[in-house]
Amino acid sequence: EGSKPLSALLSGIAQAAYYGNADITEELLRGQLYPEAAPEEFRALRAKMGGLLQSIASADMDLNQLEAFLTAQTKKQGGITSDQAAVIAKFWKNHRIKIHESLINQSRWDNVLKNMNWRVDLKSQSRHIDQINTPVAIVEMELGKNGQESEFLCLEFDEAKVSQMLKKLSEIEESMTLL
Template identity: 40%
Template sequence: MAANAKNISALLTGLAKRNYYNEPEYTDDFLKSQIFPDLSDEDYATLLKRCANYMKNLVSADMDFNQLEAFLTSQMKRREAAMTEEEAIAYRKFWKVHKNKIHDTLVSKTNWNNSLKKVSWRIDVKSQSKSAENINEPSAIVELQIENPEESQKTEVVQFEMDESRLAHVLQNMKDIEDQIVQYCQQ
């Protein structure tokens, strides 16, 4: 099975386009006819399975370049069906070009929950209340715009009111979150 680095790289790119970039026209038969027309069907199926498995390992582990080197080295040292140096070069080049794009594609596909689009709030003074002692007390009126990524034209608005103690609690929680983010970023 003589496959050079250029052909392996082309096969990996075709597999990435089909599996991650939503381009279904890159079928197995199309890739074989364009990249490996002289390879037997059996050898091509073996090569295709091997490339797909290696790519799946790279993507599922979201390997950085040190992990990639360790992975490729271990594959080249295998006794059976060891990876050649030329194939390893193709994987290095492929992963350098496609790592971030594949990662971003997978993240965008998994973001299927609603997301917070906008937060706005203001402080008002209560002019009506069940008890007279709550009149003229400050309260926060909060408005959240929530968007479903699958229905980007549809935005849901949620409004609610908070008293001073509840607002203080929410602001403290937001401060705690901010502190954790800052602490994480400084590590």
């Protein structure tokens, strides 16, 4: 029964620290999860769990690393109990990917490609009559950061430009595979 408040505390810490939920405050967590605990006692527990979660998340621990880390924490004086270690392990197993993605998104400075759509049309207007009814690729890219409004970029490519783009993308792919 004591594992439910701890699991909820870890979720609250993750909400506040990694998912940007400003509504999750220390007072709210204490009032909802540990109303009988003295404020200093709860603050110490929250700080300990927050520190452990930060260590685990910043190292992006796999399950073997996590087990070794938590075992060391249970043997440390003033560390955690084996029951607490089990709750933390279960929490990390369920939230690792989401927390890791959140950390990556928080560390990005520039916009990223969020989405891309394309279609092929026939050109219906042109300055030169011989370009009418030639196929063109219309590419729409959504650029932005998580939590911010996106920008849209619309590009038109003729067959030669698509070939040129594919050649450049192949060069990029080749360079990346060599790393």
